[in-house]
Amino acid sequence: MTHEREITEPVDLCRPDGRLNPAAVGWSRRPLHRANLRGWGRAKRWEYWGVVTPTHIVGLVASSLDYAGVHSVYLLDRRTGVERTTEAVVPFARGTVLPPVSGVGEVRARGGGLTVHVDQRPDGSTIRATAPGIEVDLVAPLPPGHESLGVVVPWSTRRFQYTLKDVGRPVRGTLRVDGTAFPVDAGESFAVLDHGRGKWPYSARWNWAAGSGPGRAVQLGGVWTDGTGSTENAVVVDGRLHKIGADLAWRYDRADWLRPWRITGDRVDVTFHPFHERVARTNLGVLAGETHQCFGHFSGWAATDDGERVDLDGLVGWAEEARNRW
Numbered sequence: 001m002t003h004e005r006e007i008t009e010p011v012d013l014c015r016p017d018g019r020l021n022p023a024a025v026g027w028s029r030r031p032l033h034r035a036n037l038r039g040w041g042r043a044k045r046w047e048y049w050g051v052v053t054p055t056h057i058v059g060l061v062a063s064s065l066d067y068a069g070v071h072s073v074y075l076l077d078r079r080t081g082v083e084r085t086t087e088a089v090v091p092f093a094r095g096t097v098l099p100p101v102s103g104v105g106e107v108r109a110r111g112g113g114l115t116v117h118v119d120q121r122p123d124g125s126t127i128r129a130t131a132p133g134i135e136v137d138l139v140a141p142l143p144p145g146h147e148s149l150g151v152v153v154p155w156s157t158r159r160f161q162y163t164l165k166d167v168g169r170p171v172r173g174t175l176r177v178d179g180t181a182f183p184v185d186a187g188e189s190f191a192v193l194d195h196g197r198g199k200w201p202y203s204a205r206w207n208w209a210a211g212s213g214p215g216r217a218v219q220l221g222g223v224w225t226d227g228t229g230s231t232e233n234a235v236v237v238d239g240r241l242h243k244i245g246a247d248l249a250w251r252y253d254r255a256d257w258l259r260p261w262r263i264t265g266d267r268v269d270v271t272f273h274p275f276h277e278r279v280a281r282t283n284l285g286v287l288a289g290e291t292h293q294c295f296g297h298f299s300g301w302a303a304t305d306d307g308e309r310v311d312l313d314g315l316v317g318w319a320e321e322a323r324n325r326w
Helices: none
Strands: 043-052 056-064 068-077 083-091 105-111 114-121 124-131 134-141 149-154 160-170 172-177 180-184 190-199 203-213 216-222 233-237 240-244 249-251 261-265 268-283 288-303 309-311 316-325
Touching: 043 114, 043 134, 043 316, 056 105, 056 114, 056 172, 068 105, 068 114, 068 124, 068 134, 068 172, 068 268, 083 105, 083 114, 134 160, 134 190, 160 203, 160 216, 160 233, 190 203, 190 316, 203 268, 203 288, 216 268, 240 288
Parallel strands: none
Antiparallel strands: 043 056, 043 190, 056 068, 068 083, 105 114, 114 124, 124 134, 134 172, 149 160, 160 190, 172 180, 203 216, 203 316, 216 233, 233 240, 249 261, 261 268, 268 288, 288 309, 288 316
16 A cells, blocks of 8 residues: 555646646645646646447547647447547647646647547536547536646656546536437446656656546556556546545456456455447657556446445446557
8 A cells, every 4th residue: 555645735746847836746536736847848638538438439539649639539330330530640749738726727739630629627628529520529527626736756756647537527518419419417437547747768658547437537647657656546436536546457358458447456356347449540750659447337346435445336447558659
């Protein structure tokens, strides 16, 4: 088990010289870190919204890797298994807007026939995106008392990452696919936010799983945090976050990604049952990556701070492995 400090007041991620601020290392229940990254090179900034509805799964990315903005709009039709992906690589991330504090201000990205626009306010976020044949018009309210997991992962004073994972957000609105409208009902649909800001090593690998359902959600990570003294693991019950300070063991078949995944450790015993595999590959020389993101259902349990085992059966979401050179 780790012994991470809970941060309860706003804090700058970096010192004036651009190195990691020691006071920023820890975790929080709401967005408190200001990503005052300085300099060019190795800095990564992104917003990812994943939305699960009874009929579709949506993934929206707006990002800046300094020398490139990498944006995407992804849509999976859960009934047919048909995927649609529009991607854009924008030199030097021109026109990309990514604010330093999660939940405050606007996120904007454009290029290659797609747009992503997120308006963040204290009461929630409006999420809009367009791509050929696709229009996304959603609202993800921020319920009173709803908590998210913010964590700083310190590899060194020069390499570090602030991640905020907000799971189990209600979402409502409309998806339009080739002119056909699909209502998104907040009672049956959930959104997940991955807000990332930091300075990464050139080569990186991570696991990530997120599952949501009525009154429960789970957030699990691995590999990239191992050995740093920080973890990004938590279970959320009725909006209350229970931080799990333990590195987890991930077991899955890289020859058959649709076989069940096992994620276990102190306070966690989870099986993930995929129903669809998404493969994303990028190879632009200096920038390359491969992600296997499987969508599916969860079973098992995770324990709260007081030891109560929360039943995770039926939660829907994803588990992934990502490998990047960036």
